[in-house]
Amino acid sequence: MNSRALPSQSEALSDLSFRYTPSFANYIVNLIDELEPSPDASILFLCSPTIFVAFNHQHPRESTRLLDVDQRFADLAPEQYVPYDLNEPDNFPA
Numbered sequence: 353m354n355s356r357a358l359p360s361q362s363e364a365l366s367d368l369s370f371r372y373t374p375s376f377a378n379y380i381v382n383l384i385d386e387l388e389p390s391p392d393a394s395i396l397f398l399c400s401p402t403i404f405v406a407f408n409h410q411h412p413r414e415s416t417r418l419l420d421v422d423q424r425f426a427d428l429a430p431e432q433y434v435p436y437d438l439n440e441p442d443n444f445p446a
Contacts, residue, residue, distance in 0.1 A: 377406040385411050399438060401425055408432075 372380070380403050388395065394415040397404035404418040408429070418425055419436035426433045435445055 372400075372402045374406075377402050378410075381407045381410050399436070404429075404432075 384395065384403075384407060391411075391413055392415070393413070394417070395407070395413065397407070397416070397418045397420075399420050401418055401420055401422065404416070404420075404425075405428070408416060414431075417432050417434055418429065419434045421435070421437045423435065426435070437443065
């Protein structure tokens with residue numbers, strides 16, 4: 353029996369990373385901005401890169417962060433990407 357809560361990174365990572373349709377992503381982005389419109393607010397996206405990318409396109413903020421296992425986002429947003437694996441929830445980079 354597999355005790356891992358999520359598939360490993362090698363298991364169809366591209367399918368895991370992009371689950372939301374553009375219209376749903378835009379809905380969530382607008383909701384977040386409505387709930388926290390201040391450009392100085394820090395917003396963290398936990399394992400939701402599609403929403404993170406959509407939010408950054410519509411409401412760019414320096415303090416926005418993406419925590420995700422997919423290292424490809426280090427190239428997309430190196431200052432905003434934080435490596436994070438839900439299978440190791442207490443393991444944060446220094």
